[in-house]
Amino acid sequence: MRIQKNKALPALVIALAAAGIWWASKPAPTKLTTPTAIPVRVVAVSEKDVPRYTSGIGSVLSLHSVVVRPQVDGILTKILVKEGQLVKAGDLLATIDDRSIRASLDQARAQLGESQAQLQVALVNLKRYKLLSVDDGVSKQTYDQQQALVNQLKATAQGNQASIDAAQVQLSYTQIRSPVTGRVGIRTVDEGNFLRMTDTTGLFTVTQIDPIAVEFSLPQQMLPTLQGLINDPQHAQVKAYIGADTDGETGNLLGEGHLTLIDNQINANTGTIRAKAEFDNASQKLWPGLLVTVKIQTALDKDALVVPPTVVQRGLDQHFAYRVNGDKVEAVQVQMVYQGSGQDIIKGVKAGDVLVTDGQSRLKPGSTVQVMSEPPQVVQAEPKP
Template identity: 80%
Template sequence: MRNRKTTLVLAGVLAVLAAAGLWHLLKPPSAKLAAPTAVPVRVISVAQRDVPRYVSGIGSVLSLHSVVIRPQVDGILTRLLVKEGQLVKAGDLLATIDDRSIRASLDQARAQLAENQAQLQVALVNLKRYKLLSVDDGVSKQTYDQQQALVNQLKASAQGNQAAIDAAQVQLSYTQIRSPVSGRVGIRTVDEGNFLRTSDTQGLFSVTQIDPIAVEFSLPQQMLPTLQGLLLAEHPATVDAYLGADTDSDTGERLGEGHLSLIDNQIDTNTGTIRAKAEFSNPGQKLWPGQLVTIKIRTAVEKAALVVPPSVVQRGLDKHFVYRVKDDKVEIVPVQMVYQDSGQNIIKGVQAGDLLVSDGQSRLKAGSHIEVLSEPPQQIQAANTEPQP
């Protein structure tokens, strides 16, 4: 009985082996391993050109001259000769204050001066007569000296009267309020007919210079040697101002081009930054006091630089690298990052004209087979920037 079971098991094993061999002989050729699938990628050539290098920061627009117009004499505001928002020039008449009491004081001082001058004239005639008589002892020496003292007293009184006239004229000039700077009139705080006092701190309105204008900004303290070199250069460093306060965005409107004008005399120890200022010509008045802007300073020009889009360069554990196309495969090439911004990177380690992978790197490794897609660059960019659902 035991031998019979063993025979049956052996017969079953032989049947299975025979079936497996028959299937192996008769299997179709398609059962062979398929060739590796090519990875679809997009590529771009390494460009070589001169590239300006920039440093970016956030700045605040401020006026070079901003003046709050305040009264310098007490009195009633009789006339306002400018409107809010009006452009004025230095010396333009802005407002007038009632000047009648000051004019009366001025006339009184002039009358006193005329009286003293008449008295002085009589005293001078008498002094001359006394001098002639004193030669023959016609008058005493004491009388002559007293007359000389009277003349000196009247001269001093005349000088005092002239000083009072000058002071009254200064006070009278304050009743005509003129613009000390060229600029734009702000919102007024008082109307005609109000009584103004010199102790009022609010003022009538402000006049703010708009053109030219300045932008104050802060940069890391490591930029100090660069800023010093730019400030001492033969030609002032170019500074561009853009709308908005996002240093990683190039989509803001360009508001103006200026030049670096000064660096602050100390570093902020709390933030580790250095303040600087740039001056802008602002004929279109696109820059406005208090506005936040992005500034870009041209620090240097990289000659014959190798330029690629930011999407080309990949970052490894301790270095940057790119995928370079060789025939229908890719190879990993380490590169050195020389300069980067939101629009382009300058690298070393490749050559001008090399084809590098710009999209599809996530599925690549050294030696991967690739299929180069042929979409135009503008379509590729549009596809990448399309909003996700």
């Protein structure tokens, strides 16, 4: 037993020596350095006047669209306009064969001349009978009969004049004139066709293009706002876009107009109310039947505090933003006044305050930050010829 204990002693010495060597060569613990700054992008709170908008989907409508139909039967002798041509109210569009109506007019004029000649003779005789009746040269009955003849001939002349007026009206219908200023549509008949008043298709349509209207629907909750806008002498501004979403920020602006009409009832099935706006359309970008997105300016916030939408963060029960103070950030409670598609109006900060707009996910109050500049713009090289 004494021999085994002596053999174990050298092994223990070797183990202790190895442990001492390891402890002596162990690297010293690294001391904690200052926290690494979190990169963020910031924006300064700006103060400006901001208009508020509401959006909806609408359809472009012509203020006047007329189907040109004949008012007398006859052969279409001439068409004086082309398809797609712009015409003014009163312009001659087409003519119908008028020979029969002119003959009726000449006949009515001849009958009027005959009646007027007979009336002239009757008046001379009436005057003579009146003088003779003073001395009982003619009987009272003869004088009364002559007076009745004069009245009859006057009525006949009036009837003849009415026939002339009617024939002249019929004659005017042989010249088809534009009732409105607008654009001629696709023609449905050609010269030489026999037209009837009972034809439903007509010759073509004339549709007013400038000015033009847009009819759209908004939620019924917007009724008080619309009523205030319609009574405003300044007229609420309405913008029409194509290819835009309901925010109206994307797509092409087709025109700017003003609110003109609110419908007299709310649609109980959809809970919406219809409204109409009128647009000047000299460039003819708005076309009847076109679906557009409309934006209506409902208010104007004076000296509003404006920030990009990415600044405001949503907490458990409130909104907040990170404000940069030196090289650190602090959480500031803010109130969301208005959310637009490209900017928000808030309260709780001051104009000029620097707020974090990107990188909030790594932040907490008191975090050290490093403000990054805007990313450089990518310049595309021109292709070599």
